Amino acid sequence: MLEKLREIICEFVQMDPQSITEQTNIRTDLGLNSLELVNLAVAIEDAFDLEIPDRAVVGIETVADVMELLETYQED
Amino acid sequence: MVYYFTWEHDVPSLPPRWEQLLSPERVHKAMQYKRESDRRLCAWSFLLLRYALFCEYKTLDMPHWIYDENGKPHDSQKKYCFNISHCDTAVACAVDTREIGVDVQDFRPVSEAVIRKVCSESEIGLLQRSAQPEKLFAAFWSGKEAFGKQNGNGINYDLQAHTFWLQDEVPLLARADAPAVKTQLTDRFALSVCAFRDADVIAVSLTEMQKFLMRLLC
DSSP states (O other): OHHHHHHHHTTTSOSOGGGOOTTOBTTTTTOOOHHHHHHHHHHHHHHHTOOOOHHHHHTOOBHHHHHHHHHHHHHO | OEEEEEOSSSOOOOOTTGGGGSOHHHHHHHHHOSSHHHHHHHHHHHHHHHHHHHHHHOOOOOOOEEEOTTOOEEETTOSOEEEEEEETTEEEEEEESSOOEEEEEEOOOOOHHHHHHHOOHHHHHHHHHOSOHHHHHHHHHHHHHHHHHHHTOTTOSOGGGSOOEEETTEEEEOOTTSOEEEEEEOSSEEEEEEESSOOOEEEOOHHHHHHHHHHHHO
């Protein structure tokens, strides 16, 4: 899952995919703003074929949070 | 009152000894950013707040913030309300006696899926008929963010449920007994303000900012 997330994230930010870890912070490490976060959420929804509620997107701080969301909504 | 400053290419360099001009908490936050441009934006937005506070209240005191349960910052002494925003081409700061929200968003392409996640059906119709959909989407987005930032929810609300209409080709959201959202477009970004009263929007030049900061350092 992390590998796929790295690929998606690197479509939005120019960085070495291997430098992205579960602890990577979406705002301070990747520099994503709110709109870019929505863009990322949409790309993740497409890639994993699921729907993430808007309200869940707001709480995302780290890559680990994204992975947790994926686990939650994939189960649903 | 809303103040903003903008630039053409890279985020301007910070002045020498910029750390002395920020609260320790803001320096800490700025240093958390990995990218230099993000660090500069974080610092410039705080410096613009200091400029705005001087213009509005003639104070040079260092702002100190407390955060509410939604993470919205407030003046620790509750003497004024403020809100700040930045994008790749501008920083903006709003100050008022009542809660106010401001947002800036530069123009960039967005996917159909993102538009469907953010906009109402009527907004989507306006975007489809627009000659400059990127500009209009940025205007809708900044308006929705300014609305959420005014009430402290950020984008944690049903974005599609608050439909903007166009007045003089820019989005407007106005309802009785509620703060109105007004947007204006520059050649680089959309700037939206959500306030209980009409807020003047003032462009500040980098030279003006630098002069003010030199004064602060003296």
